[in-house]
Amino acid sequence: MESPDPDNPAPGDVGPPGPAGIGENICPRCNGTGEVDGEQCEYCNGHGKVMEGIAGA
Numbered sequence: 001m002e003s004p005d006p007d008n009p010a011p012g013d014v015g016p017p018g019p020a021g022i023g024e025n026i027c028p029r030c031n032g033t034g035e036v037d038g039e040q041c042e043y044c045n046g047h048g049k050v051m052e053g054i055a056g057a
């Protein structure tokens, strides 16, 4: 149990990013207003925010 195991690092040392890597961003199309030219922004559905961190989302 004393020998290092490079193929199996201890939890917390390395690993894929967790949910913390996902967050909301201001919609780049309407700048967070939820509207574009007086109409609901289709990019964010009028929320003014978009989810980031998920491919294709």
Ligand SMILES: [Zn+2]
Binding pocket: 027, 028, 029, 030, 031, 032, 033, 034, 035, 041, 042, 043, 044, 045, 046, 047, 048, 049
């Ligand atoms: Zn928008």
